[in-house]
Amino acid sequence: MPPKNRRNLNALYPDPLPVKVLSLPPVIPHNPVSLAQYIYAVVAQPVLAGFKRPRRFTGSLEKTSDAVSSYVSSIYIESEEDMQGLWRAGFFGKGSQSRSDPTWELRVVKRLNVPGREGMLAPEELTARRREARKRMKEERALAEQATASPEKITTVDASIVEKTETARPKKERAEDENLLDGQGNVRRLERLEITPQEAFFLTYALDVLDIYDDHTGDRISAPHLLGLLMPDWRPDNDFIMKYVVYHHYRSHGWCIRNGVKFGVDYLLYRRGPPFSHAEFGIIILPHYKDEARSEAAQRREWAWVSGVNRIVGGVKKTLILCYVEVPESIDTWHTVEELLTRYKVREVSFTRWLPSRNRD
Amino acid sequence: MPAPVDISYVDGEYLVFDIDAVKALRNEHHISGILVGTLPQVPQQSVFLGLPLQLMPEEAALLVHFGVARVLDEQASHDLILSEDGDDSAKDRITAAESGLQTFVTPAVTQPSDRAEATLPESSIAPILDTPRFQVYKYLHGKGFFLSPGLRFGSQFLAYPGDPLRYHSHYLVRGLAWDEDFALLDLIGSGRLGTGVKKAWMIGGRVPAGARREDYASFCVEWAGFG
Numbered sequence: 353m354p355p356k357n358r359r360n361l362n363a364l365y366p367d368p369l370p371v372k373v374l375s376l377p378p379v380i381p382h383n384p385v386s387l388a389q390y391i392y393a394v395v396a397q398p399v400l401a402g403f404k405r406p407r408r409f410t411g412s413l414e415k416t417s418d419a420v421s422s423y424v425s426s427i428y429i430e431s432e433e434d435m436q437g438l439w440r441a442g443f444f445g446k447g448s449q450s451r452s453d454p455t456w457e458l459r460v461v462k463r464l465n466v467p468g469r470e471g472m473l474a475p476e477e478l479t480a481r482r483r484e485a486r487k488r489m490k491e492e493r494a495l496a497e498q499a500t501a502s503p504e505k506i507t508t509v510d511a512s513i514v515e516k517t518e519t520a521r522p523k524k525e526r527a528e529d530e531n532l533l534d535g536q537g538n539v540r541r542l543e544r545l546e547i548t549p550q551e552a553f554f555l556t557y558a559l560d561v562l563d564i565y566d567d568h569t570g571d572r573i574s575a576p577h578l579l580g581l582l583m584p585d586w587r588p589d590n591d592f593i594m595k596y597v598v599y600h601h602y603r604s605h606g607w608c609i610r611n612g613v614k615f616g617v618d619y620l621l622y623r624r625g626p627p628f629s630h631a632e633f634g635i636i637i638l639p640h641y642k643d644e645a646r647s648e649a650a651q652r653r654e655w656a657w658v659s660g661v662n663r664i665v666g667g668v669k670k671t672l673i674l675c676y677v678e679v680p681e682s683i684d685t686w687h688t689v690e691e692l693l694t695r696y697k698v699r700e701v702s703f704t705r706w707l708p709s710r711n712r713d
Numbered sequence: 714m715p716a717p718v719d720i721s722y723v724d725g726e727y728l729v730f731d732i733d734a735v736k737a738l739r740n741e742h743h744i745s746g747i748l749v750g751t752l753p754q755v756p757q758q759s760v761f762l763g764l765p766l767q768l769m770p771e772e773a774a775l776l777v778h779f780g781v782a783r784v785l786d787e788q789a790s791h792d793l794i795l796s797e798d799g800d801d802s803a804k805d806r807i808t809a810a811e812s813g814l815q816t817f818v819t820p821a822v823t824q825p826s827d828r829a830e831a832t833l834p835e836s837s838i839a840p841i842l843d844t845p846r847f848q849v850y851k852y853l854h855g856k857g858f859f860l861s862p863g864l865r866f867g868s869q870f871l872a873y874p875g876d877p878l879r880y881h882s883h884y885l886v887r888g889l890a891w892d893e894d895f896a897l898l899d900l901i902g903s904g905r906l907g908t909g910v911k912k913a914w915m916i917g918g919r920v921p922a923g924a925r926r927e928d929y930a931s932f933c934v935e936w937a938g939f940g
Contacts, residue, residue, distance in 0.1 A: 613898065614901065615902065615905070616898050616899065616901050616902020616905060616906075617902075656863065656864050656867050656868060656869060657867060658867075659864050659865065659867045660866065660868065660899075660902060660903060661902060663867055664902050664905055667906075667909060
C-alpha cells in the first residue's frame with residue numbers, strides 16, 4: 353500500500369534527475385498516424401515548454417594544501433535555488449547543517465519565529481510530531497491494557513498522564529541565537545549543500561548540468577579537469593574512480609544512490625529517493641584485478657566482518673550487495689571519459705543470511 | 714596445586730571431556746567455552762549441548778600459559794597406544810568395533826583413564842600468544858570478564874561482566890596491533906551495531922614498551938544519537 357502522502361511527494365519531487373526528457377510515443381511503421389504523433393511530440397513539446405534550456409546549477413570547489421600536495425577538500429552549492437533544485441531532482445548532496453536535505457534555514461526561522469515566515473513546517477518537525485503522536489498512542493494503549501487488567505487503578509494512572517502532557521516545555525534558547533540574524537532581521541545564510549566528488553562528476557560529466565568554479569581563483573573547471581583533480585595519482589584502482597564507476601552504474605539503471613556511511617557500507621540504493629521509501633540495498637565495493645593473487649589479497653575479509661556488516665544492513669531491512677569492480681590493468685591512454693569508463697566492469701553478488709526456521713515459506 | 718586440566722587437541726580444536734574440569738574452568742578460571750557435544754538420548758539439542766567443551770585457541774593458550782592446563786595431542790596419543798600395543802588387543806578391539814559386532818553407548822561423562830599420553834609442548838601455543846586477539850583476551854580476562862566468540866556481532870569476542878548465564882555482554886571486542894590500520898567504515902558500522910544491541914564496541918591494543926604508562930590501551934565507541 354502506498355503511503356498516504358505519496359501524491360504529495362510526487363508533486364514535490366517530480367523529476368528523478370535534474371534534466372527534462374521528451375516523452376516520445378512509439379513509431380509503428382505501417383501506421384502513419386503514429387508517425388504523425390511522433391513528429392507532433394518532437395515539435396510540440398519544446399514549443400509548449402517555451403524552448404527553455406536545461407536548468408544549470410553552479411557549484412564551488414575548495415582546495416586545501418598540506419606539505420605534500422593540494423587536494424579537493426569540498427565541493428558545494430551555495431545558492432538556495434540550486435540547493436533545493438539538486439535535492440528535489442535526484443536527491444544530490446547533503447545540507448551542511450542538516451541530516452540530509454538542507455532545511456537548516458527553515459528550522460531556524462521556525463525556532464526564532466522570524467516575522468513573515470510563519471506557518472512553515474520543516475521535515476524534522478513533521479517527524480517530531482509523528483513521534484509525539486505515536487508516544488501518546490502508546491500511553492493510551494498502555495492505559496487501556498491496565499484498565500482491563502485492574503479496573504480500580506485507572507483513575508490514579510489517568511491523573512499522572514494528564515499532568516505529564518499538560519506541562520508545556522519551555523522554549524529553548526541557544527547561545528548562538530543572536531548571531532543568526534543579520535541587521536534586517538533575516539536569517540544569515542550559513543548552510544550550503546555539500547556534494548560528494550562522485551555526485552559532482554556525475555552532474556558535470558554525465559548530465560552536464562553543473563558548472564563548478566574554483567572558489568579561490570574563480571576559474572571554471574571542466575569535466576576532464578575535474579577528473580584530474582579528483583584522481584591525481586591516476587591509478588586504475590584509485591578510490592575516486594572505483595566509487596564513481598559504481599555510482600554511475602546505478603544512476604544509469606535508474607536508482608537513487610546515496611552515501612552509505614551511516615550503515616557502514618559504501619552506498620545505499622533507494623528506489624526513488626529518501627522521502628519515498630527506505631533504502632533497499634547496501635553496497636560494498638570490492639576491487640577485482642586481473643592478477644588472481646592481488647584480487648584475493650584485496651577482497652579478503654574476516655568472517656566476522658561479513659557477519660557484522662550483514663547484521664547491520666539486515667537489521668535495518670536492507671540487502672547487502674557485494675559489488676565487484678573489475679579494474680583494468682592500465683588507464684594511461686584514453687581519448688574520452690566514456691572510453692575510460694567502459695574499461696571498468698561491475699558485477700554484483702547479493703548476500704543474505706538464510707535461517708532454516710525463518711525462511712521456511 | 715591441583716592436577717592440570719587435560720585439553721584434548723583434535724584436528725585443530727581444543728576440547729575438554731572431563732565434567733569436573735569444565736566446572737573448574739567456569740567457576741575458578743572464568744572460562745566458559747562452548748559445549749558442542751550432542752547427547753544421543755536428548756532430542757532437543759538446539760539450545761543446550763553437552764560434553765565436550767570446545768575452547769577458543771586463546772582460552773587454551775591462556776590456561777597453558779598460566780600452568781593450569783596441558784594440551785594432549787590426541788592423534789599422537791592414539792599412535793602411541795597402538796605402538797605400545799604388544800599383544801594387538803587394542804587393534805583387535807578397534808577392528809571388532811568397526812565391523813559392527815559390538816556397539817558402544819557414548820558416555821555422557823568420560824572418566825580419565827590410565828593411558829599413554831602425548832602432551833603438546835608449551836611452545837606449541839607460542840604463536841597464539843603473540844596475536845592481538847590473545848592480548849585483548851588476556852587483558853579483559855585479567856579484569857574479570859568472561860569472553861565468548863563474537864562472530865554473531867561481527868567482532869572477535871563478546872565480553873560479559875560475569876558468568877554469561879547470568880549477564881548480557883557489555884562489549885563487542887576487537888583486539889588490534891598498536892599501529893594497525895582499520896577501516897573508518899568498520900568504526901561506524903561496529904559502533905552502530907554495538908549501540909543497536911545495547912553494547913559498546915571496544916578496541917584495544919598492547920602498548921609498545923615505554924610509550925605510555927599503562928601497558929594495554931582500550932577505547933569504546935558508541936553512537937551518541939544527536940539530532
